[in-house]
Amino acid sequence: MCGITARVGDDDSLEALLGSLENLEYRGYDSAGIAMQNGSELAISKCEGEVSDLRSELAFTGQNGRVGIGHTRWSTHGPPTDENAHPHTGCHGRVAVVHNGIIENYAELREELRTRGHEFTSDTDTEVIPHLVEEELGAGRDAETAFRRAIDRLEGSYAIAMIVDDDPTIYATRNGSPLVVGVGETANYLASDVPAFLEFTDRVVYLEDDDVVAVTVDGHRITDATGDPISRSIETVDWDPEDAEKGSYDHYMLKEIHEQPMALRQTLHGRIDDDDVVLEEFPSGTFDDVSRVQLVACGTSYHAGMYGEWLLSNWGIDADTHIASEYAAYPAPVDENTLVIGVTQSGETADTLEALASARRRGARTLALTNVIGSTAARTCDDALFIRAGPEIGVAATKTFSSQVASLVLLGERLVRDVTGEPTEDHRQRLDALESLPEHVEMVTQDTLATAISRRWLGESGHFFIGRGNAYSVALEGALKFKEITYEHAEGFAAGELKHGPLALVTPETPVFAVGTGEHRNRLESNINEIQTRGAPVIAIAPRNATELADTADEFLPVPATHPDLVAILANVQLQLIAYHAADEMDRSIDKPRNLAKSVTVE
Numbered sequence: 205m206c207g208i209t210a211r212v213g214d215d216d217s218l219e220a221l222l223g224s225l226e227n228l229e230y231r232g233y234d235s236a237g238i239a240m241q242n243g244s245e246l247a248i249s250k251c252e253g254e255v256s257d258l259r260s261e262l263a264f265t266g267q268n269g270r271v272g273i274g275h276t277r278w279s280t281h282g283p284p285t286d287e288n289a290h291p292h293t294g295c296h297g298r299v300a301v302v303h304n305g306i307i308e309n310y311a312e313l314r315e316e317l318r319t320r321g322h323e324f325t326s327d328t329d330t331e332v333i334p335h336l337v338e339e340e341l342g343a344g345r346d347a348e349t350a351f352r353r354a355i356d357r358l359e360g361s362y363a364i365a366m367i368v369d370d371d372p373t374i375y376a377t378r379n380g381s382p383l384v385v386g387v388g389e390t391a392n393y394l395a396s397d398v399p400a401f402l403e404f405t406d407r408v409v410y411l412e413d414d415d416v417v418a419v420t421v422d423g424h425r426i427t428d429a430t431g432d433p434i435s436r437s438i439e440t441v442d443w444d445p446e447d448a449e450k451g452s453y454d455h456y457m458l459k460e461i462h463e464q465p466m467a468l469r470q471t472l473h474g475r476i477d478d479d480d481v482v483l484e485e486f487p488s489g490t491f492d493d494v495s496r497v498q499l500v501a502c503g504t505s506y507h508a509g510m511y512g513e514w515l516l517s518n519w520g521i522d523a524d525t526h527i528a529s530e531y532a533a534y535p536a537p538v539d540e541n542t543l544v545i546g547v548t549q550s551g552e553t554a555d556t557l558e559a560l561a562s563a564r565r566r567g568a569r570t571l572a573l574t575n576v577i578g579s580t581a582a583r584t585c586d587d588a589l590f591i592r593a594g595p596e597i598g599v600a601a602t603k604t605f606s607s608q609v610a611s612l613v614l615l616g617e618r619l620v621r622d623v624t625g626e627p628t629e630d631h632r633q634r635l636d637a638l639e640s641l642p643e644h645v646e647m648v649t650q651d652t653l654a655t656a657i658s659r660r661w662l663g664e665s666g667h668f669f670i671g672r673g674n675a676y677s678v679a680l681e682g683a684l685k686f687k688e689i690t691y692e693h694a695e696g697f698a699a700g701e702l703k704h705g706p707l708a709l710v711t712p713e714t715p716v717f718a719v720g721t722g723e724h725r726n727r728l729e730s731n732i733n734e735i736q737t738r739g740a741p742v743i744a745i746a747p748r749n750a751t752e753l754a755d756t757a758d759e760f761l762p763v764p765a766t767h768p769d770l771v772a773i774l775a776n777v778q779l780q781l782i783a784y785h786a787a788d789e790m791d792r793s794i795d796k797p798r799n800l801a802k803s804v805t806v807e
């Protein structure tokens with residue numbers, strides 16, 4: 205993971221770099237650092253902790269300059285310490301490097317460099333890079349050649365940015381980790397992701413693997429691995445800089461929960477026309493040849509994938525969801541009629557990219573369902589469908605889950621029509637309900653019951669979440685959200701499975717959150733009775749008209765009654781609010797939960 209950033213301007217870069225790092229903290233927040241070049245030498249400040257700690261440290265140094273690079277870290281090699289924080293430099297302090305990814309052959313390189321007298325000050329894989337570059341500089345090579353020769357030695361995945369002491373240029377490259385150039389008026393930028401510099405420019409160039417870019421205040425020049433010039437188009441991103449800021453909310457997560465109605469409007473905009481689905485990227489007939497669908501994803505996106513699988517299977521399409529990290533190692537059989545959908549908010553999750561690559565290598569057609577235009581998944585898959593949820597900064601995914609599921613409803617309808625020649629049975633009602641979804645989510649976010657419930661039902665020895673059908677994926681998602689930000693034990697189950705083992709854990713100290721969609725009400729009611737018999741309180745989250753559930757459960761948290769295929773999306777918003785308020789009550793680090801990062805770019 206990690207976030208890297210760089211700026212070269214006709215004015216000082218420090219403040220902009222610190223702002224960029226704050227916007228990239230969702231990628232990691234174990235330690236942070238900055239290197240500035242003042243025309244003849246480099247100054248480096250770095251420390252364990254968050255960017256705010258770095259900011260305080262820098263307040264005393266007066267360090268600044270027009271050219272700089274920065275880093276916020278999620279540790280892979282070596283614990284989060286001042287020494288392991290980036291930027292890293294070589295023996296002579298001539299070169300500073302920031303890196304996102306993993307250098308797989310770092311141990312051999314380190315050994316080789318040691319035998320030539322290099323001394324290392326960190327445990328990181330990254331530190332070999334500045335040492336390699338310094339050797340090349342020492343041999344009389346110019347900075348760009350030295351950089352190229354150093355990266356030629358590297359194996360693994362990386363996005364790297366480098367500055368040297370006497371050259372007002374930032375050199376950078378990528379291989380398997382994201383890197384974007386920001387094209388400004390009086391300054392140019394580089395970063396792992398667009399929100400890093402969105403307040404300064406919305407004009408971006410997405411770099412491809414093996415591109416080498418040299419960025420100066422006057423522009424940027426891209427070359428391929430052999431040094432031949434390459435032209436890459438400048439694109440304009442349509443994200444509003446305010447979307448990437450917290451505004452009046454205490455946390456990004458709460459802001460993003462409340463943004464869901466707007467995000468869903470964007471997701472659906474122009475994609476439903478009366479009783480037809482209009483996906484510009486996928487005109488009628490696009491999926492005629494598809495005989496099987498596999499969804500690959502991780503975490504929250506995996507739960508959205510499960511929801512999609514449930515919909516597709518219900519509509520007669522052969523569909524399975526796979527945990528991407530497992531699929532990458534143990535791939536399911538595919539053929540040229542298999543459509544493999546990578547569900548990934550960031551489009552940069554290494555496990556999902558690897559699963560998609562494995563499917564592609566074996567002849568399947570791949571489709572990225574992602575939020576990020578220009579992401580690796582979007583660029584490497586055969587097709588991409590954008591969920592258009594806007595930037596999501598909180599590590600806990602919220603609005604992107606709703607937009608992923610809404611997109612899967614649309615994509616599923618397209619698939620069914622192409623494969624069977626007919627629309628789904630009750631498509632009219634479902635599409636109507638989908639159009640009303642933003643308004644229904646708004647009704648949930650305006651409801652304040654979740655705050656009181658989260659306080660009243662904080663369990664002493666665990667929290668269980670159950671559901672049937674598509675509500676099973678939401679039970680898993682509710683538990684993931686709860687454990688991720690409260691650090692309390694939480695587990696999701698298919699409601700009918702409790703009696704096959706987990707019921708042994710149920711006691712009066714384990715509240716159970718039961719998600720109902722309005723279908724199979726009697727079955728869920730029986731499961732609730734089984735739980736209550738063991739003394740556990742049950743909080744039912746179900747459509748307002750599920751009166752029998754309201755009567756049976758110890759607590760009832762209603763959501764608007766809508767099409768049963770969509771109710772669980774609304775229930776999920778209630779569960780997001782419960783997790784949020786419970787974590788807030790416990791004073792947890794909600795936007796940056798311990799040990800986690802938003803974009804997991806390592807396998």
Ligand code: M6R
Pocket residue numbers: 502503504505506547548549550551552553556599600601602684685688801802803804
């Ligand atoms: O960017 P992706 O959707 O591929 O990320 C996958 C997971 O890492 C992610 O959904 C994670 O589980 C969430 N941050 C949990 O809230």
